[in-house]
Amino acid sequence: MNEQQTTLRLLAQRLADSAGLRGKEDIQPVVRALGIGDGDAIRVGDDTAAIKVDGGWNLLACEAMLPAFIEQMPWFAGFSSLWVNVSDIQAMGGRATAVVDALWAQDAGQATLVLDGLRAASALTGVPVVGGHANLQSPHLALSVSVLGFAKQLLTSFDAQAGDQLVAAIDLRGKQHAPWPFWDAASDAPMERIRADLELMPTLAESGLCVAAKDISQGGIIGTCALFAESSRVGMTLDIDAIQKPANYPLEQWLCTFPSFGYLMAVPPKNVDALKDHFIARGISAQAIGSIDNTQTLAIRQAAQREVVRDLSRHPLTGCASSARQTLSA
Template sequence: MMLEALAKELAAHPSIRGKLDIAASTKALGLSAAAVGRPGDDAAAIKCPEGGWDLFAGEGFMTQFVNDDPWFAGWCGVMVNLSDIAAMGGRATALLNTLWAPDVATAQPLLKGLKDAAVAYGIPIVGGHTNLRTTELNLSVSVLGHARQLISSFTANAGDVLIAAIDHRGHYRPRFDNWCAALDAPHDRLRGDYELLPLLAEAGLVQSGKDISQGGIAGTALMLAECSRCGFDIDLEAIPRPDGVEIGRWLRTFPSFGFLLSVDPAKATSVCKAFEARNISAVAIGHATDNAQINFKHEGSRATFWNYGIAPYLSLAKEASHA
C-alpha cells in the first residue's frame, strides 16, 4: 500500500472536499460552534427546561443521486436523518419532507421510498411541502428528536479510543459509494440498532461521536477531530471491511449504519460488545491525539490525511459546552 498516495487521493476526492462547502454557509450566516444548536454536530441540540435536549436535523440530496435512484433517495431521506438523531444519543419523533418534481408520476418512486422507510423504521411523516411544477426531481427531509443524554462532536479528548461501528451486512448501490445494509433487514432489527446509541449515552459509556456520513470514515474522523480540537491516528490494518472492498473506497464510503465514537479507553470494550451483540462490527481503529492531524498508519508507516490547523475543514471550533 502506498500510504502517502492514498492519503492524497482521499484528501482530493469530491466526497471529502464537498464538506468544505459548510464553512461558506456558516460564515455567511454568522454561525460558529458557540451558536444556538452548536453547528458542527449531527443535529442541533436545544436544552429543554424540563431536562434533556430537543434535536433538529435535516438533509438535502444531490440532484444526480435523486434522479438516478429516486426510490432509494426517498429511503435515504428517512434513514440518514434517523442516523443523525441516533448519533446525538437521541430518539427520532417525526419527519417532514420537501419535494420538487415536474409531475405526480415522476414523484411517485421517491414518495414510495419515503413511505417504505418510514414504515420500516417506525417513524411518522407528519407533513412537508410539495412542488410538482419544477424542471427536475429533488428532495430534502427534516427530523425532530429528543435526547436524555447527548453524544456530541465537541467532546472527544486526547487519549480516547476511536471506535468504528458499522453494519457490514449489505452491498453498494450502483454508481455511488453508498453501502446499504438496511433494505433486507427485519424492521425490528433496524429499530433496535438505532436504540443502541441512546442506550450507550444514557449508560455513560459514550459521550462523543458522529454518524459516518458522506466522506466516510476519513472525512467523519476529520470533522469530529476539528470540532473537538483533537487529532486522530487511524490504523488502517485495524479497520475491518466487507469482502472484496478495497481500503480507499471503504474509507470514503457512506454506510447506512455507521458511527465513529471517541471513547474513554476503560469503556471501549463494553461499547464494542454492545454492537457485537447485535452482529454489528465495532472495532477500535485508532486513538485521539493532542494535535490537529488525521494520520493514517499502516505497517509501521504514517501519512497525514489532513491537518485542519493548516487547512480548516468545517471552520468550527470547540468554543462552548452543551452542559
C-alpha cells in the same frame, strides 16, 4: 522509502483529495454568511442542532439528496432521505420523533417513485412523516427532509479527548449501490432488527460508555474523522489494518463510502470492550480503529509508518471548530 511506505503516502494523498472530504469545505462559506457558530448558545457543526429543554435536548436536522442521485435512484433516494436523518439523531444519542419533507417533481408519477421510498423507510424505522411541502409542476426533481428528535443524554462531535480510542461500529450486512459510494445495510433488513439496532446509540449515551460520537456520512470514514477531529480540536490517526470492511471491497473505496449504519465514537480505553459488546451482540462490526491526540491532524497509520491526510489547524473543513468546547447549559 520502501514500497509499503510509498503506497501509504500515495493513499493519504488520494484521500486528502477525495470528493467526500473536499465536499465538506462547502460548509465554510455558509457558516460565514449566516454569522453562526462562534459564541452561539446552540453549537454548530454537529450531526444535529441540540436545543436544551427540561429533561434533555430537542434535536433538529435537515438533509437534501444529491440531484444526480435522486434522478438515477428515486426510490432509494426517498428511502435514504429519512434514513440519514434518523442516523443523525442516533449519533447524538437521541431517538427520532418525526420528519417532514419538501419535494419538487415534474408530476405525480415522478413524485410517487420518491415518496414510495420515503414511506418504506418510515415503516421500517417507525418514524412518521407528519407533513411537508410538495410542488408537482417543477422543471426538476429535488428532495429535502428535516427531522425532529429528543435525547435524554447527549452525544456530541465536540467532546473527543486526547487519549480516547476511536471506535467504528458498522453493519457489514448489506449491498453496494454502484456506481454510488453507498453501502445499504437497511432497506432489505428485517424491521424488528432495525428497530432494535436503533436503540443502540441512545442506550450507550445513557449508559455513559461514551460521550462523543459522529454518524459516518457522505464523506465516509475518512471524511467523518476529519469533521470529528475538527469539531473536537483533536488529532485522529486511523490504523488502516484495523478497519473491518465487506469482503472484496477495496480499502480506499471503503474509507470513502457512506455505510448506511455506521458510527465513529471517541471512547475512554477502559470502556472500549463494554461498548463494542453492545454492537457485536447485535451482529454489527465494532472495532477500535485509531487513536486520538492533540495534534489537530488527520492521519493514517500502517505498522510504524504514519502519513498526514490533512492538517486541520491550518486547513479546516467547516470552520465550526471555534464553537467547540462551549457549555451545553441552557
